[in-house]
Amino acid sequence: MTTRGDTRPTRLEATESLKSLIKTYYDDLFRAAAEGRPSVWLNVGVPCEFFYAMDVFPFYPENYGAACGAMKLTPKLSAIAEAHGFSADLCSYIRTTLGTVFSGEGPYGQLPRPTVQVSAMNSCVAIMVWWRAVERHWGIPTFVLDTPLVREDSTGINLDYVESEVLRMLSWVEEGTGRTMDMERLREVVRLSNEGKDLWAEVLDLRRARPCPITAADIFTHMFPMVALRGTPHYVSHLRALRDEVKARVDEGFAAVPDERYRLLWDNLPPWFDLRIFGDLAQRGVNFVIDTYTQAWGPRYMGTIDADNPVRSFAGYMGAGFLNVQIGKRLELLTELVRDYEVDGVVFHSDRSCKPFSLVQVELRNQLLERAGVPGVLLEGDHNDPNLFDRERAMGRLDSFLEVIDSGRA
Amino acid sequence: MSGGSNSASGSPATGSPASGVRALARFRAVAADPLAELAAAKERTGLMAVGYFDSYLPEELIMAHGVLPYRVAVTGREDLRSGEFIQGFACPASRDLLDQALRGDLVLLDGALFTRYCDSLRGVFAVWDSEKLTPYVDFVRYPTVTNTVSAVKYLAAELREVSARMAKALDAPADERRLLEAAAACNRKRALVAELAARRASRDLALSGADYLAVLVAATTMTPDEFTSELSALLAWPPPGEPGDALPVVLSGTTFDNVSLAASIEAAGLYLIADDLATGSRWYGVNVETATLAAGEGSGMYADPWEALAHAYLTRPPCSVKEPSSPRADHLISQVRRSRAAGVLFYLTKFCDSEQAEWPYLRDRLAAEGIPAFMVEGEQKGAGSGGLQTRLEAFREQIEMSGDEL
Ligand code: SF4
Ligand code: SF4
Numbered sequence: 001m002t003t004r005g006d007t008r009p010t011r012l013e014a015t016e017s018l019k020s021l022i023k024t025y026y027d028d029l030f031r032a033a034a035e036g037r038p039s040v041w042l043n044v045g046v047p048c049e050f051f052y053a054m055d056v057f058p059f060y061p062e063n064y065g066a067a068c069g070a071m072k073l074t075p076k077l078s079a080i081a082e083a084h085g086f087s088a089d090l091c092s093y094i095r096t097t098l099g100t101v102f103s104g105e106g107p108y109g110q111l112p113r114p115t116v117q118v119s120a121m122n123s124c125v126a127i128m129v130w131w132r133a134v135e136r137h138w139g140i141p142t143f144v145l146d147t148p149l150v151r152e153d154s155t156g157i158n159l160d161y162v163e164s165e166v167l168r169m170l171s172w173v174e175e176g177t178g179r180t181m182d183m184e185r186l187r188e189v190v191r192l193s194n195e196g197k198d199l200w201a202e203v204l205d206l207r208r209a210r211p212c213p214i215t216a217a218d219i220f221t222h223m224f225p226m227v228a229l230r231g232t233p234h235y236v237s238h239l240r241a242l243r244d245e246v247k248a249r250v251d252e253g254f255a256a257v258p259d260e261r262y263r264l265l266w267d268n269l270p271p272w273f274d275l276r277i278f279g280d281l282a283q284r285g286v287n288f289v290i291d292t293y294t295q296a297w298g299p300r301y302m303g304t305i306d307a308d309n310p311v312r313s314f315a316g317y318m319g320a321g322f323l324n325v326q327i328g329k330r331l332e333l334l335t336e337l338v339r340d341y342e343v344d345g346v347v348f349h350s351d352r353s354c355k356p357f358s359l360v361q362v363e364l365r366n367q368l369l370e371r372a373g374v375p376g377v378l379l380e381g382d383h384n385d386p387n388l389f390d391r392e393r394a395m396g397r398l399d400s401f402l403e404v405i406d407s408g409r410a
Numbered sequence: 411m412s413g414g415s416n417s418a419s420g421s422p423a424t425g426s427p428a429s430g431v432r433a434l435a436r437f438r439a440v441a442a443d444p445l446a447e448l449a450a451a452k453e454r455t456g457l458m459a460v461g462y463f464d465s466y467l468p469e470e471l472i473m474a475h476g477v478l479p480y481r482v483a484v485t486g487r488e489d490l491r492s493g494e495f496i497q498g499f500a501c502p503a504s505r506d507l508l509d510q511a512l513r514g515d516l517v518l519l520d521g522a523l524f525t526r527y528c529d530s531l532r533g534v535f536a537v538w539d540s541e542k543l544t545p546y547v548d549f550v551r552y553p554t555v556t557n558t559v560s561a562v563k564y565l566a567a568e569l570r571e572v573s574a575r576m577a578k579a580l581d582a583p584a585d586e587r588r589l590l591e592a593a594a595a596c597n598r599k600r601a602l603v604a605e606l607a608a609r610r611a612s613r614d615l616a617l618s619g620a621d622y623l624a625v626l627v628a629a630t631t632m633t634p635d636e637f638t639s640e641l642s643a644l645l646a647w648p649p650p651g652e653p654g655d656a657l658p659v660v661l662s663g664t665t666f667d668n669v670s671l672a673a674s675i676e677a678a679g680l681y682l683i684a685d686d687l688a689t690g691s692r693w694y695g696v697n698v699e700t701a702t703l704a705a706g707e708g709s710g711m712y713a714d715p716w717e718a719l720a721h722a723y724l725t726r727p728p729c730s731v732k733e734p735s736s737p738r739a740d741h742l743i744s745q746v747r748r749s750r751a752a753g754v755l756f757y758l759t760k761f762c763d764s765e766q767a768e769w770p771y772l773r774d775r776l777a778a779e780g781i782p783a784f785m786v787e788g789e790q791k792g793a794g795s796g797g798l799q800t801r802l803e804a805f806r807e808q809i810e811m812s813g814d815e816l
Contacts, residue, residue, distance in 0.1 A: 085770030087787075089499070089761055121554045125529050125731050128554070129767035132735065136771055144733040146561065148551035148568075149526040157571065158551055161564040168560070326549075327536040352499050355763070359500050359533025363540050378497075 008279045009215045009256045014222070014242040021238055022067075022224060026108055032057040033112030038177035041114040041131070044296075045122035045321050046145065047314050049193050049231040049305070050170065053186035054179045059114060060228050061130070065093035068100070069272030069384035071107055078385065080105065086133070091353040092384035094130040101134055113138050116176040118169055122147040122324035124356045141176050145169045147318050151326050154319025163315035170311075189231035190307040196230060199239035201299045206246045207289050208341050211255030212263065213246050216288035217278040218256070220270045226297040261285030262402060263342055265334070267292045267364070267376075268349040268357045269383035274391065284402065290341040295333060296322035327360045331367055338374045345405045346376035347398070352388045375408065377401040430647030433640040434621060441483075441624035441669045444631035448480050448518050451633050458520040458580060461544065463507055463534075464527040465665070465693045466552060466729075468719050469630065471569055472523070473592035474584040475576055480519065481630035481689070482507050483667040486791045489513060495537045501761040502789035503665060504530035511543040521546030521580060523572070526554075528731050528764060546579045548572055556724040556732050565720035566713075573716075589715050593698040595634040602641045603629055603694040609645070611684050611749035616651040617644075619661065619682020620673040626690050627667050656681035657806045660745045662772070663757035664729065664765060665689045670793040675755065678802035684749035686742040688729050698722040730764035738768070739775040746781050752809050753782035755802075760789050782809050 032039050039057035042048065048058040068074060074092055077099025082088050084102050086095060104110035117140050119131040128144055135142040145165045150158055174180050203222075206213060222242060229235035249256070266288040271277065278288060295301060301322045306313035318324070337343065346368060348361040365376035379397060382388035440447045452459055459478040462469065469479035484506045491512035492505040510516050522544040524535040539547050550572050553561040577583040603625065609615035610622060617625075625644075629637055661682045666672070666689070672682060685691050699711060699718045712718040727741035728734065746754060754776055758765050769785055776783040784805040786798065 085773060087758075087766035087769075090763060090766050094767070124763075126763045126767075128733060129730065129764050133767055133770075144555055146553050146555040146733075148553055148564075149532065149549075150551055151549055157564060157567040161553075161560060164560050165555075168558070326532075327540060350497055355500065355529035355533060359496055359530065360536040362495050362497065363537050367540065 009217070009282050012214065012218050012242070012245055014238065014245050015218060017238065017241065018221065018224065021229070021234060024234075025228060029057060029059055030108075030112060038115040038179060039112065040173065040177070041117040041134070041140075043119045043123060043127045043131070044227050045120040045127075045147070045318060045324070046118050047230070047318070048228060049186065049189045049310075050181070050314070051173075052231045053183075053189045054173065054177070054181050056115070056173065056177050056179050058228065059111075061097045062093055063224055063227055064100075064106075064111070065096045065384060066223070066272045068096045068106060069093075070275070072273050072386065073106065074273065074384045075387060077103075077105060091124070091126045091130070092382055092388075093353065094126060094133075096384055097130070098133055101137055114140055116140065116173060117142040118145060118173065119143075120145040120147050120318055121149075122318050122321040124323065124354070126355075143169055143172050145318075147321070147324055149324055149326070150320060152320070152329050153325070154316055159312070159316055159319055162319040163312050166311050166315045166318070186310055187307045190305045190310050192233060192236050193231040194304050194307070196225075196236045196239045197297070197299070197302060197304070199236070199243045200226060200297060202243050203239070203246050204290070204294065204298050206243075206250050209250045210263075210342065211253070211257065211260040212287050212289040213249035213254055213256055215256045215278050215282065216266050216270065216291055217275040219291070219294050220275065223294065223297075226294075257282040257285065257287035259285045260287050262405060263287060263289045263344050265290050265292070265337055265341065265343045265346045266349065267334070267346060267361065268351045269293055269354060270349070271381050271386075271389055272384055273386045274389065277391070277394075280395075281398065284399075286398075286402070288347070290337050290343065292330070292333060292337070295337070300333060323356045327363060330360060331364055331371070334364060334368050335372050338368070338372050343374060345401060346374060347401070348376055348378045350378045350380050352380070352382045353385070354383065375401070375404050377404075425643050425647060427647045429643040431649045433644040434617075434649050436640050437624045437628045437644070438621065438669075440632055441627040441667070444480075444483050444627060445515060445518065447628075447632055448478070451478055451636070452518060455633070458582065459518055460521040460523060460546070460576075460580075461516060461519040462523045463531060464525055465630070465688050466527065466723055466732075467523055467525055467550065468569070468723050470589060470592040470596055470698065470719055471573060472576075473595070473634075474573065474586075474589035475580065475582040476585070476588060477520070477580065477582055478633060479630075482510065482516065482522075483627050483631060484665060484790050485510060486668040486671065488791060492537075495541070496533055499761050500533050501528070501530040501759050502791060503759050503762075504528075504534045506790065508534050508537060511538065516544065519544045521548070521576070523548055523550060525550045525552035527552070528762070530761065546576070548575055548579070553724070554731070554733050556728055557734060562717060562720045562724055563713075565724060566716035569716045569720060586715060589719075590700060592634075593700050593715070593719065595638070597697050597700060599629060599634045599638045599641070600694045600696055602638060602645065606641065606645060607684065607691060607694065609648075611745075615645075615648045617648065618651070618673070619676050620669050622682065622685075623666060623672045624669050626687070627669070629694075630689065657753070657809060658683035658749060658751045659753045659755045660684045660686055660742065660749060660751045661755050661757060662686035662742055663688075664759060664762060666757060666790070668790050671788075671790065674793050674799065675802060678799045679806045680755065680802060682755070683751050684745045686738070686745050686754075691745055692727040692729060692738070692741065696722050696726050730768035735768065739772055742772060743775065743779055743781070746776075746779075753784065753805070755805075756783060756785045758785055758787045760787055782812070
């Protein structure tokens with residue numbers, strides 16, 4: 001089987017089962033709050049594994065923000081944050097979540113207040129000011145874990161410092177929640193986390209197949225367990241099911257996009273409110289066979305954590321996380337990906353909200369063309385705010401870009 | 411108003427009333443064209459120059475190598491080149507720095523030192539580094555957390571590493587004696603700026619806000635000794651002037667190098683009597699403990715001179731990109747109180763994430779203290795618009811009508 005008769009990509013079964021996983025997660029969040037068990041708000045650069053090992057429920061507002069984005073709730077929630085004085089130019093995740101914090105509105109009503117908050121500096125400055133706003137509004141004790149931005153790697157004095165920060169954070173959380181770190185349990189959580197990450201790496205790798213077995217929308221949807229459930233048993237079983245399904249597709253020669261004519265790479269977060277765009281583009285023979293965003297949880301950035309030395313190992317990951325390294329490393333990644341995934345062109349989603357992800361893209365596009373001969377296009381938009389995305393214009397630009405690729409082939 | 415008095419530098423004033431007027435004219439000229447001043451300094455000294463962008467970067471690090479430090483000030487010019495390299499939602503101040511380099515204005519710089527500071531500057535660094543906009547470019551892995559011993563120790567270690575790389579790249583080794591001299595020279599100039607600010611705040615010296623900002627620009631673009639000598643003259647022989655009936659307000663924000671914009675703000679009947687700026691009152695209090703530097707390694711409070719330097723810069727009143735940031739609000743309120751200002755003008759640079767998020771907090775803290783505050787969002791460009799004037803006048807009238815005595 002190489003293609004299917006219908007024109008829109010078929011959903012993965014694993015995507016269906018994801019719904020119950022998400023529901024269970026939110027049920028657990030509310031149950032923990034009702035039972036008075038401690039919880040923590042984290043940004044995606046802070047590993048949840050520590051908190052599962054401490055029995056402190058980890059919640060990721062970025063995940064929540066994305067969910068609200070997918071439900072097209074950002075304009076409404078953002079308006080609430082703006083009415084409190086927060087600029088409409090702030091990252092749309094911030095505006096979305098603060099909208100809920102200030103008003104209690106959102107898909108789940110008001111979110112339970114966390115016992116403590118921890119943010120790391122390894123993605124953006126915006127995260128810190130976001131947590132700060134919650135700290136000030138709700139009075140939640142908040143810890144900023146310093147991970148100074150590096151060029152390529154966290155080693156030497158930088159790694160020592162980040163490790164000391166992780167240790168400082170752990171004792172601060174112990175004090176703030178009354179829970180203690182169980183090192184034996186952490187080792188087990190790390191083992192499960194590593195197992196799941198290996199499965200994730202396999203899924204990413206299976207996308208190299210021609211035709212590609214899944215779409216960008218499929219993989220973006222699966223970010224939730226990678227962020228919030230790492231180290232739990234259901235995370236491993238879910239990823240195994242995902243891997244098995246994708247592998248079966250490859251074995252069958254299944255094409256997620258019938259008549260796959262353009263193998264593209266998506267750079268940056270997706271527009272959560274319009275994942276349909278990937279389906280619409282599939283009708284033009286486009287599949288985004290790989291992306292940079294999901295690589296952040298892949299082996300290049302979040303490798304195997306050493307269960308015997310987890311603190312230092314996590315510190316190494318945090319210190320050189322995907323957005324805590326600079327343009328050289330991004331270019332290296334892009335160059336490898338376009339080669340390994342036989343990419344025809346790169347779509348750089350210029351995400352108005354996300355400066356660390358976006359502000360290197362013009363340079364990356366130019367250098368990638370020079371270095372790998374692969375063309376790229378910048379697509380203006382936003383990951384959560386539909387008001388910052390002109391779909392018609394975007395489709396027009398993409399059509400012209402496909403012509404550029406065609407002319408390159410000719 | 412006093413004339414010919416001793417200043418914080420401790421040296422008796424020399425010169426005549428004309429020297430104060432001359433010093434002010436020099437500061438105005440430097441602020442209008444700081445690169446001309448750099449060219450002259452290079453010519454005079456025969457030294458290399460390294461540029462930097464945020465006031466957390468210790469200029470003493472550069473001076474320890476026998477190199478001239480130069481803070482690249484925002485020009486506010488409209489001649490944009492950066493659009494071909496970076497998106498328009500990088501903040502306009504950061505793009506202005508890139509524009510200068512792309513226009514070739516910064517050819518006098520032999521190198522540039524970046525920290526992350528904010529995510530716009532981080533993007534500018536990526537372009538700068540990739541395009542090799544100066545022969546030497548380096549990046550300081552600067553801490554965000556400022557209130558821990560480990561951050562001080564880490565920054566000290568990082569400065570040592572950067573210094574070693576700079577020595578190699580520029581063939582200009584650092585020298586502890588020079589580091590000591592640099593810290594002492596910078597302490598002197600910062601203390602003088604603090605004195606100027608204090609005398610303005612107490613109405614002992616009526617320099618306009620625009621002129622005060624010109625002094626701030628000059629403070630980090632002139633050589634410290636030249637600057638100190640000029641500012642000593644200005645303090646000893648302040649040019650005559652009166653604030654008149656303009657309403658005194660504190661200017662709060664990040665950097666603010668646009669003197670003409672400040673002049674047009676003051677033309678709306680406001681007097682920028684004090685500041686809460688990254689390059690102003692949040693900077694001039696930096697005082698490196700030179701006794702430790704002089705006594706050598708392992709003495710005093712710090713393990714070595716780099717630690718003294720790191721500690722001094724990390725413990726300044728914080729910018730909103732640092733953690734904790736709340737002391738910034740206390741600092742702002744103290745600026746209002748000590749200058750008996752009638753309110754705060756918060757200048758928000760467009761696309762500045764940390765300031766955008768800090769504003770509601772500052773606004774509420776000021777309101778709780780009964781201090782009127784007004785936010786203006788802008789691009790640090792040009793000399794201000796008619797619309798801005800009208801809004802500022804409305805702000806002034808609103809305070810005047812409320813008749814608040816602070
Ligand atoms: S700016 Fe980017 S990294 Fe930061 S919270 Fe927003 S989307 Fe995430
Ligand atoms: S104004 Fe804000 S965003 Fe711009 S360079 Fe300064 S700190 Fe960065």
